[in-house]
Amino acid sequence: MHLIEAFSRMQVLKIMSRCAPTLIMRFFSLGILLKGKVYTLVLPKTRGPSKIVSIESEEQLNDSLRKAQDESLPALFYFTAAWCGPCKFISPVIGQLSEKYPHVTTYKIDIDKDVLAEALMKLGIHSVPTIHFFQNGKKASEMVGADVKQLNATMEELYK
Structure with missing residues (x-):
C-alpha cells in the first residue's frame, strides 16, 4: 500500500x-x-474533543455567561443564525478551533430562538455572526462578521 x-x-x-x-x-x-x-x-489528528454547547434557553445562556464570569473560565459565545451566509462560512472554522483549544468552551447561540430575544437585546447582539471572547472572567474581545484571520488571531492571542 x-x-x-x-x-x-x-x-x-x-x-x-x-x-x-x-x-x-x-x-x-x-x-x-x-x-x-x-x-x-x-488525515491529521485533532488536538482534542470539541466543546461546543448549544444554548436553548435564556436561563441556559445566563447560566453560561455567569459560569464564564464567576469561574473565570475561557469561553467563546458564538451568536449565529441558520439563514446567515457568513455564519455558515465561519461555523466550520469555529468547530476546528474548538478542537484545537479544548480548554475553551464554545457556546453556540441561535438568535432566531424566540426565548432568547430579551437576553440578546441586553447583550447588544444586532448582527451575526457575533463572537464574544471571555478570558479571566471578563469579555476580552468581540468580533462581528466572518473574518477568519481575525478569529484565528484572537484565539491564538487569548487562549494559547
Missing part, C-alpha cells in the same frame, strides 16, 4: 479530480483504489 498524506479536504478533492470516477472504489473508509493500487488517506 502507498500512503498519501492528505491534510485537507481540498487536497483530497484534487486527488479525486485527477482520476476517473470508475477508478475510485473506496473513499474515506480504507482508501482509494486507483489504477490497481490502493492509496490510504492519512
Whole structure:
C-alpha cells in the first residue's frame, strides 16, 4: 500500500479530480483504489474533543455567561443564525478551533430562538455572526462578521 498524506479536504478533492470516477472504489473508509493500487488517506489528528454547547434557553445562556464570569473560565459565545451566509462560512472554522483549544468552551447561540430575544437585546447582539471572547472572567474581545484571520488571531492571542 502507498500512503498519501492528505491534510485537507481540498487536497483530497484534487486527488479525486485527477482520476476517473470508475477508478475510485473506496473513499474515506480504507482508501482509494486507483489504477490497481490502493492509496490510504492519512488525515491529521485533532488536538482534542470539541466543546461546543448549544444554548436553548435564556436561563441556559445566563447560566453560561455567569459560569464564564464567576469561574473565570475561557469561553467563546458564538451568536449565529441558520439563514446567515457568513455564519455558515465561519461555523466550520469555529468547530476546528474548538478542537484545537479544548480548554475553551464554545457556546453556540441561535438568535432566531424566540426565548432568547430579551437576553440578546441586553447583550447588544444586532448582527451575526457575533463572537464574544471571555478570558479571566471578563469579555476580552468581540468580533462581528466572518473574518477568519481575525478569529484565528484572537484565539491564538487569548487562549494559547
